[in-house]
Amino acid sequence: MSITLIIFWFLSFLALISAAIVVFAKNPVHSVLFLIITFFAIAGHYLLLSAQFLAAVHIIVYAGAIMVLFLYVIMMLNLNKETEPHKKPLIKFIAVIAAGLLMLTLVAAFKGAEITVVTAADPSIGSVETLGKVLFKEFLLPFEVSSILFLAAMVGAVYLSKKDLN
Amino acid sequence: MEAINSIPLNYYIILSTALFCIGALGVMTRRNAIIMFMCIELMLNAVNLLMVAFSRYLGDSNGQVFVFFIMAVAAAEVAVGLAILIMIYRNANTSDTEVLNELKW
Incomplete structure (x- = not known):
């Protein structure tokens, strides 16, 4: 073994x-x-x-x-x-x-x-090198779109947890 | 120290399946919404583990990039989900899913 x-x-x-x-x-x-x-x-x-x-x-x-x-x-x-x-x-x-x-x-x-x-x-x-190359060559658009997703999630989380929504 | 030489891919498939089923069991048995949420994270991680194993054994790094994106989406999901849970707790004063049955037919 x-x-x-x-x-x-x-x-x-x-x-x-x-x-x-x-x-x-x-x-x-x-x-x-x-x-x-x-x-x-x-x-x-x-x-x-x-x-x-x-x-x-x-x-x-x-x-x-x-x-x-x-x-x-x-x-x-x-x-x-x-x-x-x-x-x-x-x-x-x-x-x-x-x-x-x-x-x-x-x-x-x-x-x-x-x-x-x-x-x-x-x-x-x-390795970081290979994944970085793949991420920024083939998956550049999804990578940038995920930043918009994060922005939307951040705004949503802040808005949802506000004490009084009006 | 290379897994690919001594561990068959089937071991990883069975391990991930078992983790996924434990997560599904937790979603079915628990009543606390936060614990159910954690079990969903467990299921996501089981799938991630399987994806990394496939990516390694098939020699394709696209799978690992996908796992990276799944982690990003999971982080956003947790932030929004916990905000919703806090809001529900503030309105209904409970996180028990048996009490929160307003939308149940």
């Missing part, structure tokens, strides 16, 4: 177990903290797949910005108590069955798929 495989299994179990805790934790703050662990495990997978740029962006955007926003909202709305009423056990049971069936269907569908793997793929496709 090579060291890469051991790292893969470790990161996978870390991601899956902390994702399960996100779903089943009673306290929302614990959910946020375990979601951060899941994101770090996924960033580790990105490094394993030699996508260094995406690993760094993932940590900065998700762990650094989005989860801080979540924590901030939970603290502001004072939801950090275990007061959430739970759904009926029957609905929970049905949800578990449905999720299990979804998993089964997707795995079965992917099992039959034939994927040609390029074993001699260039390992530098995840």
Whole structure:
């Protein structure tokens, strides 16, 4: 068993177990903290797949910005108590069955798929240099459009959270 | 330290599927709108992971650029979504989705 495989299994179990805790934790703050662990495990997978740029962006955007926003909202709305009423056990049971069936269907569908793997793929496709070239040559228009999206999201967020809309 | 040599692509497919299903389970079982939102983020990340794995194994860097755009859209989505949640909380004084059923038929 090579060291890469051991790292893969470790990161996978870390991601899956902390994702399960996100779903089943009673306290929302614990959910946020375990979601951060899941994101770090996924960033580790990105490094394993030699996508260094995406690993760094993932940590900065998700762990650094989005989860801080979540924590901030939970603290502001004072939801950090275990007061959430739970759904009926029957609905929970049905949800578990449905999720299990979804998993089964997707795995079965992917099992039959034939994927040609390029074993001699260039390992530098995840580097900042390559991605920057692709981003600013082939995807320049979507890149600029996403800045308009950010502007719209910013204006929308400010407008929505204003105290009195009139 | 190269995943492509020792880990089959199927492992990544199954891992991403499992993460996606855990996220879907969370959306179905939880009642707190913020936790449901976090589970949606989990599902987005499962898809991102699969996209990076495919991009690496097929030797095409376009997939990673797409993941970059998905992250940008997710950040905008979280900002607007949390603003909506704050507004709902201010008006209804709850984030429980069973109480917020005005639009339910």
